[in-house]
Amino acid sequence: MNHRIEGVGTNRQSLIARKMLTYNKRQFTENMTGRTIAMLCAALLVIVVLSITYFIASKGLSTFFVDGVSISEFLTQVKWDPEGEPALYGVFPFILGSFLVTALAAVIAAPLGIGAAIFMTEIFPGFGKKVLKPVIELLVGIPSVVYGYVGLTLLVPFIREQFDVLGFSLLAGGLVLALMILPTITSVATDAIEAVPQDLRNASLALGATRWQTIWNVVLHSALPGCLTAVVLGMARAFGEALAVQMVIGNTTKLPGSLLDPISTLTSGITLNMGNTIQGTPYNNALWSMALLLLLMSFVFIMILRFLGRKRLVK
Template identity: 85%
Template sequence: MSHRSEGSIIVNNRISADRTSEVGERTSAIDRKLLTYNKRQFTENVTGRFIAMACAGVLVVVVLSITYFIASKGLSTFLVNGVSLGEFLIGVKWDPEGEPAVYGVLPFILGSSLVTLLAALIAAPLGIGAAIFMTEMFPGFGKKVLKPVIELLVGIPSVVYGYVGLTLLVPFIREQFDVLGFSLLAGGLVLALMILPTITSVAMDAIEAVPQDLRNASLALGATRWQTIWNVVLHSALPGCLTAVVLGMARAFGEALAVQMVIGNTTRLPGGLLDPISTLTSAITLNMGNTIQGTPYNNALWSMALLLLLMSFVFIMVLRILGRRKMVTK
């Protein structure tokens, strides 16, 4: 080996050693910087954690306070005024100012349940069908045109829906069927229009979440487009579609003003779709301002509000169950 090659090897070794030492110094400097106690970062982390925990605690306190307040008022009907729970829930006569006073809320419970169920039966097929159209049939036109139009319906106040139903739907039912017009059917149609955007939007998200590979595999096996949508896409998105329907029903069950304007607000049990009814929300809003705080009449209305709160908890539990089922399916 020549002296020149030996010298180049020595120079290269020195250069590599210098580079190694520089890299080691940089790494150690970075390690020291990362391991050095940073008081500012620690303060920010503690502050952020405290603010997040405080916000969560405030939400929990507010929910518990509302629940306690409504429960304390609603239970006074049974604990203070001595009204029987069975009479209250299954009684068909509502006459809180009579002698003796009668507090039967079954017509209101049945009215809220029937109008919610009718609205869901009308809006669910339409909403899920519109979601399929906008995601599977014509996604470009659906997302650019139809989806913004449907989302605009969410921002319309409920009083507008009620007024449209009062001026158009009620006279139409009156002329077509020779009845009063204020009916369960009118309330169900108005509520169906109100919850349609909610069902459509949530169902669209559920259908879009289905992997494209499932569609491709179904088509590759010889299935038609509709068979793929019906047997693969809808089957995979079923928990999300059910969640959409339950969300719509939750909104419909608690709606007051729009329904109150078109259902007739009678305390009798409905005999059909064309009969006037009353709901829990309409009874509370119509009568709460005419009662004295602490009277049996006022406490009975709070008991009806407690029923609405309990139904909200039921809807939330159903949504949680459907959400877990959706996660398991994935």
């Protein structure tokens, strides 16, 4: 009896082994189909990115190779008058305005976002994860035009009354952008802080460190690459924002002398003027050159993010 049971078991194992070793045409076809679809999707994404880059570059470089505008004058001149005689294509005020409003938004939003992430993960995790985090994530879904309209109706009049200025200013743009990028910074920083191993916290507390010393010297130090990634992501969004900023900054090509002066950015300059130009004219090509600058800055932000991600992975 035992020999018969052992024989049946051996035959069943042999049958299973033969099935596993047998060439399965259907499985092979499914694997090849899935791999082909995945490769086609990846290739399509690469083609789309290269096509967009080529299209913008071909349009933007026409300003220098077809219209004869000097690259140095284009980047450093402070006078923008494409319809004048002679035409002037100085985009330095737009570049400066984009960097200033992005830097101001990051300076305001980074401490608030990282502080909120610390509160939600280290100080009051129950309330933070159940109430505060969902509320902050809801801000991501608000359209940018809503932020701009709120800034236009509340923030601009407030600045005008308090400082006796026009109200449309670098400060208004920075505050609106800070509110827009705050959810991004908070969410990414929260994930980075939560990824810190609990053993590091326990070891710090066991050595006699207070909770704040543990947060400052251990948790934040370990999550620093992730927090920097959060700030860079927020800056990337702020640098490319158009509508919300356009509604509150005043859109003037003069260089700002203070936070209360109106400015203009690359995005606002493109959106305000592109509809008033004719394809192929020097004016239109200059706007495409500004779009090319935005694309190059996007690549720079992506490279910074890749570097920070690699550094975090190595650590």
